[in-house]
Amino acid sequence: MRTLPAVLAVIGLSALALTGCASGTTAASCPTPSSVGDAAGLIDVSGAVGSQPTVHIGTPFHTPDTSFKTIETGKGTPITADDQLVVLGITVVSGADGKVLGTTTYGDLSQVQPLSFWTKILPGIRDAVQCATPGTRVAVALPPKGVSADAGLALGPKDSSVAVIDVEKVYLTKADGADQYNAGFGLPVVVRTDSGRPGVIVPDGSAPSELVVQTLKKGAGAAVTGKDPVRIHSLEVTWDDKQVVNTTWGGEPESVDLSSVSPDLAKALKGATVGSELLVVVPAGKDGASGGDQKQAHIYVIDILGLDAAAAG
Known part of the structure; x- marks a missing residue:
């Protein structure tokens, strides 16, 4: 099992589309994208959010499309941008045999990364975590193209996989007071x-x-x-x-x-x-x-x- 990486001239006013008091996006005003297909319905996940989950799937598991389901819904600041700082707990399971291929360290809130760090490794999770808030757990059925070849996971070119994502912390993108x-x-x-x-x-x-x-x-x-x-x-x-x-x-x-x-x-x-x-x-x-x-x-x-x-x- 592999451990996943944890890993001012005054601004030209003519170049800015200015606004006096833009407010922050809230979870209530952030619509979660819809997924394609229903493979996520075949994923069973147990365990507390914020700790490594137990994932059960029928193997071999294969899906041509990305689909996802929310297992637990949190509250607070939603994920709204690729460059937003987050702390995610992620476990990836092989569709071929159901074994864990990689996992992050859970509960370490010092492991702050922009969302784009994770979507380069697991591009298929982008829609699944949009508008997700701290305390949310999402299960994602990933087709072969849903995992980057650079991820270093033991997946074949035609293998599907499952990612379970816990949103542990989300930073604001701007002051919202x-x-x-x-x-x-x-x-x-x-x-x-x-x-x-x-x-x-x-x-x-x-x-x-x-x-x-x-x-x-x-x-x-x-x-x-x-x-x-x-x-x-x-x-x-x-x-x-x-x-x-x-x-x-x-x-x-x-x-x-x-x-x-x-x-x-x-x-x-x-x-x-x-x-x-x-x-x-x-x-x-x-x-x-x-x-x-x-x-x-x-x-x-x-x-x-x-x-x-x-x-x-």
């Missing part, structure tokens, strides 16, 4: 695309001489305490030059330990809740600037997407 009123005279204005990617309109006046922290969106999730790393999307822009210094948007969100960032950014993040978006202005001469230029103020827009768990062991 309630919009907050802020008296922002003289401060940057934040604009966003539908995907949540921010842009910053920097005023021509002087930057603040003291640290500014504003909550633009207030999330309903857990609070950042510093005990666990926080997963964020961020944009950093210089005040005077109006140049992007750093951005995680377009790539993978960053895992941040409060002890490894500047005191100003740690102060801004501590106590904020998952789902929140923060506007932070670090004045000139402070150590919050990641670009190395402390002669001018730096502006941060930070979306808090989730809290990371410590690595197992």
